[in-house]
Amino acid sequence: MTSKKRHSPESPVAVYAAFAEIYDDFMDHVPYGAWAAYLLRRCRHLQDGRAPVAVADLGCGTGRLLEHLPRRMQMHGLDGSAEMLARARRRLGQSARLRQGRLEERLPFGDGQLPWLCSTHDSLNYLTDPEDLRQHFAEAARVLAPGGLYSIDLVSLNNILKNFDGRRLEHRVRDRRLVWNNRYDRQSRVMRSELEFEAPGRSGAHDIDGADDGSGARILREVHTQRYYTIPEIKQLAAGAGLRLELVEGDYEPREHTADDHFWNLHLRRVA
Numbered sequence: 001m002t003s004k005k006r007h008s009p010e011s012p013v014a015v016y017a018a019f020a021e022i023y024d025d026f027m028d029h030v031p032y033g034a035w036a037a038y039l040l041r042r043c044r045h046l047q048d049g050r051a052p053v054a055v056a057d058l059g060c061g062t063g064r065l066l067e068h069l070p071r072r073m074q075m076h077g078l079d080g081s082a083e084m085l086a087r088a089r090r091r092l093g094q095s096a097r098l099r100q101g102r103l104e105e106r107l108p109f110g111d112g113q114l115p116w117l118c119s120t121h122d123s124l125n126y127l128t129d130p131e132d133l134r135q136h137f138a139e140a141a142r143v144l145a146p147g148g149l150y151s152i153d154l155v156s157l158n159n160i161l162k163n164f165d166g167r168r169l170e171h172r173v174r175d176r177r178l179v180w181n182n183r184y185d186r187q188s189r190v191m192r193s194e195l196e197f198e199a200p201g202r203s204g205a206h207d208i209d210g211a212d213d214g215s216g217a218r219i220l221r222e223v224h225t226q227r228y229y230t231i232p233e234i235k236q237l238a239a240g241a242g243l244r245l246e247l248v249e250g251d252y253e254p255r256e257h258t259a260d261d262h263f264w265n266l267h268l269r270r271v272a
Contacts, residue, residue, distance in 0.1 A: 020087055023087070042254070052115045053074060055116045056114050057076070060078060061081075075095065103123065117143070137150075140243065140268075146272040177199075
C-alpha cells in the first residue's frame with residue numbers, strides 16, 4: 001500500500017457515516033441475544049417479577065440489543081449517528097421510537113416517562129468528565145418513573161490493560177479496514193484510542209472528505225477517549241443524582257463481579 005497523506009481527524013459523525021455500513025459485521029462477536037436475556041431477567045428480578053412495559057437503549061447503535069427484547073415492549077433508542085439509527089429503523093420497524101442525541105445532552109424523554117433504561121458496551125465510559133457522567137445520571141433519574149431501573153455496563157480495568165493498552169488492533173471486514181492504536185494513562189485513567197478507518201472511495205450521499213492513498217480509498221481518522229471508573233465512584237456519582245446502586249454483577253452473568261471480568265453490570269434504581 002502506498003503512503004497516505006496526513007489529514008486532520010474526521011468528525012465522529014463522518015466516521016460513523018462510513019462505519020455504519022459494516023458495523024453489524026464488525027460487532028458480530030457480541031452476544032446481543034444473551035445480553036438482552038440477562039438484562040431482562042435482572043430487570044424482572046429487581047422489579048418483583050414484573051416485566052417492564054417500555055425501555056430506552058441509550059447508545060443503541062443499529063438496534064441489535066433492542067432486536068432481542070420482547071416486541072410487546074414500547075421501544076426507544078438514542079444514538080449520536082444518523083446512519084446507525086437508519087439501520088436500526090430498518091431492523092426494528094416503525095414501532096420503535098428512535099432519536100438522535102448524545103449522552104452528555106438532555107435526554108429527549110419526558111419526566112418520569114420510562115420504567116427502564118439501559119446502556120451497554122461501555123458507552124458510559126466515553127463520558128470522561130465525572131461531572132458529565134453525574135449530569136447524565138441526573139437526566140436518567142429525571143426520565144425514569146419512581147422506582148425505575150437503569151441497567152448499565154462499565155469496562156473493567158483488567159479488560160483495558162489486557163486487551164487494549166499498548167496494543168494495535170486491526171480488523172478487516174469485506175473491503176473495509178479498521179485499525180485501533182490504544183494507550184491507557186494510569187494517572188488520568190483515560191484510554192486514548194486512535195482510530196483509522198479505510199473504505200473504498202465512492203461518490204454520492206456517503207462520500208466523505210478524507211485522506212486518499214492514490215487508489216481512491218478513503219482514510220478517515222478519529223480519536224476516542226474512555227475513562228475507567230471504579231464501582232464506588234459510580235455509586236457516589238449516581239447517588240448524587242438520585243439513583244441508588246441495587247446490584248453489581250459481571251460479564252452479563254447472574255453472579256458476583258470479579259476483577260477478571262471484561263464488563264461490570266450495574267443496576268441503578270431511581271430513588272422515589
